[in-house]
Amino acid sequence: MPLPAHLTQRNGELYFEDVALDHLAQQHGTPLFVYSKAAMLDALSSYQRGLAGRDHLICYAMKANSSLAILQTLVRAGCGLDIVSGGELERALAAGCAPERIVFSGVGKSRDDMRRALELGIGCFNVESRSELDTLDAVARSVQRRARVSVRVNPDVDARTHPYISTGLKGNKFGIAHGEVLETYRHAASCAALEVVGIDCHIGSQITESSPYLDAMDRVLDLVDAIEAAGIRLHHIDFGGGLGIDYNGDTPPAADQLWPQLLARLDARGYGDRKVTIEPGRSIVGNAGVCLTEVLYTKPGEHKNFLIVDAAMNDLPRPAMYQAFHRIEPVKPRAGDPAIWDVVGPVCESGDWIGRDRALTVQAGDRLAVLSAGAYCMSMASNYNTRGRAAEVLVDGQTTTVIRQRESAADQMRLETLLP
Numbered sequence: 001m002p003l004p005a006h007l008t009q010r011n012g013e014l015y016f017e018d019v020a021l022d023h024l025a026q027q028h029g030t031p032l033f034v035y036s037k038a039a040m041l042d043a044l045s046s047y048q049r050g051l052a053g054r055d056h057l058i059c060y061a062m063k064a065n066s067s068l069a070i071l072q073t074l075v076r077a078g079c080g081l082d083i084v085s086g087g088e089l090e091r092a093l094a095a096g097c098a099p100e101r102i103v104f105s106g107v108g109k110s111r112d113d114m115r116r117a118l119e120l121g122i123g124c125f126n127v128e129s130r131s132e133l134d135t136l137d138a139v140a141r142s143v144q145r146r147a148r149v150s151v152r153v154n155p156d157v158d159a160r161t162h163p164y165i166s167t168g169l170k171g172n173k174f175g176i177a178h179g180e181v182l183e184t185y186r187h188a189a190s191c192a193a194l195e196v197v198g199i200d201c202h203i204g205s206q207i208t209e210s211s212p213y214l215d216a217m218d219r220v221l222d223l224v225d226a227i228e229a230a231g232i233r234l235h236h237i238d239f240g241g242g243l244g245i246d247y248n249g250d251t252p253p254a255a256d257q258l259w260p261q262l263l264a265r266l267d268a269r270g271y272g273d274r275k276v277t278i279e280p281g282r283s284i285v286g287n288a289g290v291c292l293t294e295v296l297y298t299k300p301g302e303h304k305n306f307l308i309v310d311a312a313m314n315d316l317p318r319p320a321m322y323q324a325f326h327r328i329e330p331v332k333p334r335a336g337d338p339a340i341w342d343v344v345g346p347v348c349e350s351g352d353w354i355g356r357d358r359a360l361t362v363q364a365g366d367r368l369a370v371l372s373a374g375a376y377c378m379s380m381a382s383n384y385n386t387r388g389r390a391a392e393v394l395v396d397g398q399t400t401t402v403i404r405q406r407e408s409a410a411d412q413m414r415l416e417t418l419l420p
């Protein structure tokens, strides 16, 4: 199976851009996240090509990976940011994002978060319920600002044809149900401190086909027809994120193939003049990162062989949380017949596994690369078992920069107090 872009085998070892991963692991220790700047920017430029010639804003969904240098790289390359918390707002500012290029998503924004975002003048609040609209209206009055809003609509894309879509269906907590959207817009338009500017949807994650997007676009544009017929003008249409990546032979459409199709529909429905906003996360950074880990022990058994590695569910939560698959490749492959291993971490939980039944030729002390680890890994990492979070390195050609130091035990205890 081909490796993700910018990962190559050279002289019998794995490189990210022009840097040998084994050398990085020796230098900085493991577990270690390594990101390729070129891979990130290539993924972004596929969207930029797909939307070229349109009034558009690509708001990188920073919950996928919110490390400051990653944000900074994407902001410098032209991205706005999609945030889901007050903490992410502060990170967005620290990374140099202009407030007007920030959209604020999420079902549970606090009043404090709203106030801060209003004072900064962010681009848009994507509102998910009627009571959130009322709260935002009240907070905006209290700070004497107007809040620009979109309503996140739930397009209820057919579950039978697209069962993998997890957020665009009836019966989940996200968005306003199709049948209640028009009334919600009428209400928003009547709130003095709210300025209706757009409409928003986000139908799920790791979507690997075009059809759910095309269906969702049709459903959303039906709503736009109705909202505009009621005299409420929508300046932008936000299609969220959700485009999948290749974890294990998956074949999602490329952004520069998908977007021309979607824009053609937009034109055909008479909305070609509207600004298009999107919120991609995983598809920008997912395959731009790997996690390096060292084999601590081999533990062959009667029923199972275990490879115990120094990365764990606190570093790579996706297998434990979603039974997700990450490819695992030796950083310096050795000759010999492979055995079948379960790759597991040191955390005291049976759920602490990284890969099951993998054919690998390895010995203790070897290093492995867990692929497709750029999205929803470091940003979900925890300190369970008082394990410090991993260090992170950004590779750019031959240059490497440590963008986050390894977290120490002292770092973890810093905010705690012993009793007198």
Ligand SMILES: *Cc1c(COP(=O)(O)O)cnc(C)c1O
Residues within 6 Å of the ligand: 061, 063, 064, 082, 105, 106, 202, 204, 205, 206, 240, 241, 242, 243, 279, 280, 281, 282, 283
């Ligand atoms: C998580 C999220 C995204 C990004 O999803 P990806 O699958 O990472 O592209 C975009 N918009 C909203 C509202 C989200 O919650």
